[in-house]
Amino acid sequence: MDEETAHDQADLIPLMLQHLHAPLVGTSYVRGVLPAPGGADAVRVAVGPVSAVGTGELTLYEFPLLVGEDCVTAYDVIGMLRTLCGEGGRSAGTGTGAVMGMPLVRVEPAVVPRADETAADRGLRLVRTLVGATCFDENHSTDPLLHGFLFLDQDRVRLYFRADGLPGVTAADVRTTGALTALIAALPSLVRGEVEQMVADDGDPHCARVLDVTYW
Numbered sequence: 001m002d003e004e005t006a007h008d009q010a011d012l013i014p015l016m017l018q019h020l021h022a023p024l025v026g027t028s029y030v031r032g033v034l035p036a037p038g039g040a041d042a043v044r045v046a047v048g049p050v051s052a053v054g055t056g057e058l059t060l061y062e063f064p065l066l067v068g069e070d071c072v073t074a075y076d077v078i079g080m081l082r083t084l085c086g087e088g089g090r091s092a093g094t095g096t097g098a099v100m101g102m103p104l105v106r107v108e109p110a111v112v113p114r115a116d117e118t119a120a121d122r123g124l125r126l127v128r129t130l131v132g133a134t135c136f137d138e139n140h141s142t143d144p145l146l147h148g149f150l151f152l153d154q155d156r157v158r159l160y161f162r163a164d165g166l167p168g169v170t171a172a173d174v175r176t177t178g179a180l181t182a183l184i185a186a187l188p189s190l191v192r193g194e195v196e197q198m199v200a201d202d203g204d205p206h207c208a209r210v211l212d213v214t215y216w
Helices: 003-020 074-086 119-135 180-193
Strands: 029-035 042-048 059-064 094-099 102-106 145-153 156-162 170-175 209-212
Touching (some): 003 029, 003 042, 003 074, 003 119, 042 074, 059 074, 119 156, 119 180
Parallel strands (some): 170 209
Antiparallel strands (some): 029 042, 145 156
């Protein structure tokens, strides 16, 4: 296995962890993420009920990490797993016996449609990206610094920041739909620079002011 393949496999794990406790669909949960044997450029995901007491209750899906010149991302894998599990799954790929008591299904990404992202997926992606910018800065010098969040409904999240030059906590209300990549890039300057657009929220004791960027 080359180092790039190992890192590609490892990068999938953090994004799959949420489905240890939140189902992919129905009663199907992620129960494991395994490197494909023999250095193959692939990853295997074990799926089954959260109540499983043995691997015999799980199905092992193998996904290539590269299709042509396109990388298969964790979001692709989650979308395909939702489709497979929603359809019963095992017939939507090539069955190749069993591994550790689990039926092994080799998935062909070209023929398995990705289920749409949910509102929770989008919200989690937004928060995870912003948290990552802080967690990897050992001095916590990120400005503004995210240190809280609250989902107001299925499509809105309030993010709480500490920003240099602004006393107390500044909150920003954002939607989890739309151009998230552009919004994430713009948030630091919006939180620091749109003071005149901020208002107090007497119903929220966790912040001094709120910036509404749900229009983004």
